[in-house]
Amino acid sequence: MHRQLRRFLLLLVVIILSIGPASFSADTVINFNKGYAATAKGINDMAYELESTYPDWVEIETIGYSVDGKPIVALRLTENINQKTAFDYTQKRHVIIDAGVHARETINPVLVLKMVEDYIKDAQNDAHLGGYNSRTLLSETVLHVIPNVNPDGFDLVKFGAGSLVTPEVKTYFDRILPEYRQNRLKANANGVDLNRNFEDVYLVETSGAWVDQWQQSGFYRRTDEPDEDFFKGYSVASEPETQAMMDYLLSYDFRGYVSFHSMGQVIYYFTDHLGTSYLKMNESFAKRLADITNYMLMPPSDQPEFGYSTYYFSNNTYKPAITVETTPTIEFPTPLTDYNREYYGRSLWKIPLELMLQTKALGYYDYKVYNEGAYVRDYPSKVIADAFVKKFGGEVHYYKGDPSYRIAKEVLIKMPGPQYLMRSIKSSEGVVYVEFREIFEMFSYRLAWVPEAQKGVGISDANVVSVDIKNHELLKIQNHNITRSKITPPPVLIEGRVMLPLDVAFDVLGISTEDLIIVESGKNIYLDL
Numbered sequence: 001m002h003r004q005l006r007r008f009l010l011l012l013v014v015i016i017l018s019i020g021p022a023s024f025s026a027d028t029v030i031n032f033n034k035g036y037a038a039t040a041k042g043i044n045d046m047a048y049e050l051e052s053t054y055p056d057w058v059e060i061e062t063i064g065y066s067v068d069g070k071p072i073v074a075l076r077l078t079e080n081i082n083q084k085t086a087f088d089y090t091q092k093r094h095v096i097i098d099a100g101v102h103a104r105e106t107i108n109p110v111l112v113l114k115m116v117e118d119y120i121k122d123a124q125n126d127a128h129l130g131g132y133n134s135r136t137l138l139s140e141t142v143l144h145v146i147p148n149v150n151p152d153g154f155d156l157v158k159f160g161a162g163s164l165v166t167p168e169v170k171t172y173f174d175r176i177l178p179e180y181r182q183n184r185l186k187a188n189a190n191g192v193d194l195n196r197n198f199e200d201v202y203l204v205e206t207s208g209a210w211v212d213q214w215q216q217s218g219f220y221r222r223t224d225e226p227d228e229d230f231f232k233g234y235s236v237a238s239e240p241e242t243q244a245m246m247d248y249l250l251s252y253d254f255r256g257y258v259s260f261h262s263m264g265q266v267i268y269y270f271t272d273h274l275g276t277s278y279l280k281m282n283e284s285f286a287k288r289l290a291d292i293t294n295y296m297l298m299p300p301s302d303q304p305e306f307g308y309s310t311y312y313f314s315n316n317t318y319k320p321a322i323t324v325e326t327t328p329t330i331e332f333p334t335p336l337t338d339y340n341r342e343y344y345g346r347s348l349w350k351i352p353l354e355l356m357l358q359t360k361a362l363g364y365y366d367y368k369v370y371n372e373g374a375y376v377r378d379y380p381s382k383v384i385a386d387a388f389v390k391k392f393g394g395e396v397h398y399y400k401g402d403p404s405y406r407i408a409k410e411v412l413i414k415m416p417g418p419q420y421l422m423r424s425i426k427s428s429e430g431v432v433y434v435e436f437r438e439i440f441e442m443f444s445y446r447l448a449w450v451p452e453a454q455k456g457v458g459i460s461d462a463n464v465v466s467v468d469i470k471n472h473e474l475l476k477i478q479n480h481n482i483t484r485s486k487i488t489p490p491p492v493l494i495e496g497r498v499m500l501p502l503d504v505a506f507d508v509l510g511i512s513t514e515d516l517i518i519v520e521s522g523k524n525i526y527l528d529l
């Protein structure tokens with residue numbers, strides 16, 4: 001009896017450990033009870049509490065307002081978020097997740113905020129939960145989280161029509177949906193299904209024609225009037241929530257997107273209108289998520305769909321875009337009992353980690369589009385890249401490997417004497433940069449590079465000069481006098497070589513920039529910064 005009890009207790013411990021929660025740190029900011037009870041404002045407050053509790057990891061931006069004037073926020077998570085400079089921030093990979101597009105799917109906003117806190121704690125403890133190295137992933141990646149895309153709908157489902165604060169908005173809502181079923185609503189306060197309201201224009205690579213799935217969706221619409229669900233809107237992107245998301249989804253070079261919906265425990269990935277190689281890539285990512293969650297991959301639908309946020313994203317970027325439908329329960333708002341069961345039991349917490357991991361390799365292309373010298377996005381073929389440039393402006397550059405963030409032209413500088421600077425560049429803004437090493441060696445400095453501090457140091461018989469790449473600071477010691485100055489415009493890197501603005505370098509060396517002859521070769525140089 002005694003032995004049986006011990007065996008039973010041991011088994012219980014094993015079961016509890018294998019479920020997972022035991023290995024996570026205790027809640028500090030985010031907990032499911034609080035999320036279950038929260039208003040839309042309460043969800044945003046939790047996001048702001050994450051920012052104030054973990055200021056080195058989290059920053060928040062308001063990206064738009066709902067029909068009823070409620071803020072829609074984006075939370076960004078990465079290591080040392082406040083130390084970002086143009087240099088290290090653009091070098092990081094950006095990925096995005098969102099939740100709360102559909103009103104009644106009330107579980108996901110707090111789940112995605114919980115993920116943020118769990119990742120921070122895991123990175124701080126270097127605990128490698130689930131075998132993921134959160135710390136490394138968050139040092140290389142910026143995870144963007146839009147926790148609640150449809151705050152009006154969230155409140156309408158949980159608290160009824162009385163939650164609308166703007167009198168005209170409430171009057172209109174009462175008129176269009178006088179007897180709405182509170183716990184079934186998917187729409188926003190205008191009775192528009194936001195996930196049918198996104199612009200949905202894609203390129204047919206073989207013909208070069210643009211196809212507008214939203215405009216062509218007439219036959220498949222289920223309603224022409226504001227409704228609890230499936231009303232696509234009177235015009236495309238008519239809703240402020242849609243507009244905010246559309247702007248944000250293209251405002252970074254996002255390498256992948258996961259949109260959290262409910263219900264069904266299924267994953268939508270099938271998108272054949274962008275060609276087979278896109279479909280294969282998206283499928284491989286979706287399969288990975290299905291393995292982790294034990295959710296089912298949805299087979300192709302025989303009914304054409306349109307206006308999804310994921311379609312808008314993939315039509316424009318050709319990067320992985322997946323919809324994950326959480327929870328098995330058809331009851332809304334989602335019952336509290338689902339929260340732990342889905343988050344831990346179905347390992348939902350792993351999904352953004354997997355997104356960060358997979359986008360290291362998925363969806364990198366050789367045709368890079370630049371606009372005014374700045375990198376925008378890469379595309380899988382010349383035809384596609386040219387079509388986007390024709391539509392939105394910019395120019396296409398072909399090269400393999402990671403994108404560089406700025407483009408410049410090679411220049412040759414003839415000095416007043418017999419010497420030439422061979423390794424200079426002119427940026428798209430017209431600033432000429434000289435290579436730190438080349439020019440200081442020309443003036444007999446001995447040079448050293450301190451990689452961990454990102455500093456270059458030059459020593460001559462009279463002076464010591466140090467260039468701090470990270471902080472854009474120049475330090476000069478001459479006759480025991482120390483002078484510090486900001487380097488403007490900032491220094492840039494080309495394949496690890498430090499480039500200084502010509503004016504700055506010549507000023508430090510005490511030489512005139514008059515009588516220089518600068519010849520452009522026209523050859524493109526891709527800058528790391």
Ligand SMILES: [Zn+2]
Pocket residue numbers: 101102105261262263
């Ligand atoms: Zn949904």
